[in-house]
Amino acid sequence: xxxxxxxxxxxxxxxxxxxxxxxELEDVLVEGELSNLKAHSSGHLYFTLKDxxxxxxxxxxxxxALRVAFAPENGMTVxxxxxxxxxxxxxxxQLYVDRIEPSGIGALALATEQLxxxxxxxxxxxxVRKRRLPLLPRRVVVVTxxxxxxxxxxxxxxxxxxxxxDVVLSPATVQGEGAADTIAxxxxxxxxxxxxxxxxxxRGGGSFEDLMPFNSETVARAIRACRLPVVTGxxxxxxxxxxxxxxxxxxxxxxxxxxxVAPDVTQLRSDLAARWLRLGHAVRSGLALKRRxxxxxxxxxxxxxxxxxxxxxxxxxxxxxxxxxxxLLHEIAAKRHRLDLAVGGERLQRAARAVVAAxxxxxxxxxxxxxxxxxxxxxxxxxxxxxxxxxxxxxxATSVSPGQRLRxxxxxxxxxxxxxxxxxAGDRSA
Amino acid sequence: MNxxxxxxxxxxxEAALGELDALIDKLERGSIPLEEAISAYERGARLAQHCAAxxxxxxxxxxxxxxxxxxxxxxxxxxxxxxxDPDDVPF
Numbered sequence: 001x002x003x004x005x006x007x008x009x010x011x012x013x014x015x016x017x018x019x020x021x022x023x024e025l026e027d028v029l030v031e032g033e034l035s036n037l038k039a040h041s042s043g044h045l046y047f048t049l050k051d052x053x054x055x056x057x058x059x060x061x062x063x064x065a066l067r068v069a070f071a072p073e074n075g076m077t078v079x080x081x082x083x084x085x086x087x088x089x090x091x092x093x094q095l096y097v098d099r100i101e102p103s104g105i106g107a108l109a110l111a112t113e114q115l116x117x118x119x120x121x122x123x124x125x126x127x128v129r130k131r132r133l134p135l136l137p138r139r140v141v142v143v144t145x146x147x148x149x150x151x152x153x154x155x156x157x158x159x160x161x162x163x164x165x166d167v168v169l170s171p172a173t174v175q176g177e178g179a180a181d182t183i184a185x186x187x188x189x190x191x192x193x194x195x196x197x198x199x200x201x202x203r204g205g206g207s208f209e210d211l212m213p214f215n216s217e218t219v220a221r222a223i224r225a226c227r228l229p230v231v232t233g234x235x236x237x238x239x240x241x242x243x244x245x246x247x248x249x250x251x252x253x254x255x256x257x258x259x260x261v262a263p264d265v266t267q268l269r270s271d272l273a274a275r276w277l278r279l280g281h282a283v284r285s286g287l288a289l290k291r292r293x294x295x296x297x298x299x300x301x302x303x304x305x306x307x308x309x310x311x312x313x314x315x316x317x318x319x320x321x322x323x324x325x326x327x328l329l330h331e332i333a334a335k336r337h338r339l340d341l342a343v344g345g346e347r348l349q350r351a352a353r354a355v356v357a358a359x360x361x362x363x364x365x366x367x368x369x370x371x372x373x374x375x376x377x378x379x380x381x382x383x384x385x386x387x388x389x390x391x392x393x394x395x396x397a398t399s400v401s402p403g404q405r406l407r408x409x410x411x412x413x414x415x416x417x418x419x420x421x422x423x424x425a426g427d428r429s430a
Numbered sequence: 431m432n433x434x435x436x437x438x439x440x441x442x443x444e445a446a447l448g449e450l451d452a453l454i455d456k457l458e459r460g461s462i463p464l465e466e467a468i469s470a471y472e473r474g475a476r477l478a479q480h481c482a483a484x485x486x487x488x489x490x491x492x493x494x495x496x497x498x499x500x501x502x503x504x505x506x507x508x509x510x511x512x513x514x515d516p517d518d519v520p521f
Contacts (some may be wrong), residue, residue, distance in 0.1 A: 134442060138442065138443075164485060166493070189495055193505075268443075268485055279457065279475070282454050282458040285458075286462070
């Protein structure tokens with residue numbers, strides 16, 4: 001029996017030969033669930049593929065592992081391609097994997113979903129990061145291909161809606177190898193354009209693979225790093241790329257993106273006209289308000305003044321008013337001149353109205369000041385003023401009747417009293 | 431005329447409009463001195479004019495960034511401005 005015994009190495013050699021004799025094992029596709037996944041520091045991937053009844057050891061060496069577009073995870077169902085070989089040192093056979101793809105969904109689609117999840121987890125798409133778009137930018141930078149339909153769409157919309165907005169193209173390659181890097185570079189350059197207030201990142205529709213540069217981490221980070229708010233308009237309505245999520249505003253198409261920064265100028269014009277009217281109205285009504293409150297004070301003044309002081313005070317008011325009018329007219333004429341220079345002759349009427357209102361307001365203000373002073377001085381000298389409940393001054397004894405309540409203002413404070421009896425003027429000496 | 435306020439000609443449309451709104455609010459609330467009301471009106475009028483001028487700009491420029499051999503970036507007019515074929519207009 002011992003004569004027939006093979007060494008372990010010899011037996012393993014036989015199995016190796018038997019396996020090598022089956023060419024179909026050099027080029028197999030196998031589907032199974034990923035488990036025991038280990039990413040070694042060398043860059044190699046080790047894992048087991050299994051189904052309900054069997055398990056298969058797999059290894060994917062670094063050079064192949066680098067080409068795997070998505071991040072493999074335990075529990076995923078995948079399709080692996082490679083060759084089956086015997087690994088003699090450990091007495092087992094293994095699948096040497098050169099390609100691995102998720103089942104059901106394409107590797108690129110899965111990679112995109114994984115990137116979205118990762119960047120979202122990092123907070124890159126957070127609402128608080130989104131910057132506001134200017135109402136009417138003077139200049140807009142468009143990052144896209146020089147020859148694409150997207151640029152033409154943007155220019156068409158801009159000239160139709162807002163012919164006052166400059167458009168600056170920052171050219172990029174929007175498809176294929178290296179496109180993501182050129183887009184990132186074009187976005188960086190966009191940030192340096194003098195006077196620019198927003199960036200449009202646009203591209204016409206295409207296949208999922210065509211849009212891959214817009215699903216790259218490079219572009220997403222370049223968008224967030226851009227100095228200016230970025231609006232995306234990529235592909236069709238239904239495609240939401242990583243770039244769309246990273247952008248400050250997402251539009252469905254290049255034309256829609258252009259509309260976000262090229263507002264309807266006709267609308268802005270009418271909004272501006274409305275403000276212009278409000279401005280004129282506000283300044284006039286503000287001054288009219290001052291005038292009315294001053295007039296009310298002046299009216300109260302004349303009611304309160306003791307009869308023998310009124311004439312003198314009126315004269316005083318008139319004299320001061322005249323001086324004041326002259327001074328104000330002079331001042332306002334100077335202002336009007338300045339105003340005309342600043343805003344042009346057509347505003348003359350408005351300025352004239354302001355002059356009228358201002359003059360009344362100025363006089364009234366001084367009247368109010370007089371009112372505060374004159375009765376007070378009278379009271380200082382020991383006079384008092386008696387008022388009815390309605391606030392009118394009592395100057396004629398017969399205008400009140402016994403039992404009526406009166407208020408009397410003296411130098412410091414006021415008294416409240418009830419009328420006991422009334423004596424007409426002729427009785428006073430008795 | 432107001433040395434504290436920024437030069438109107440460099441203001442963006444939005445900044446000018448924002449300041450105009452603030453002035454209108456101030457005037458509508460009343461209770462500001464006459465002198466101030468007139469200054470506010472004056473500046474408001476100039477802000478409105480600036481906004482109108484921005485809207486009325488007609489000399490729109492379409493340019494592209496060009497990188498020269500030494501790496502410096504400049505703007506050149508976009509040559510052969512994109513021709514618009516009516517059949518291609520997406521709306």
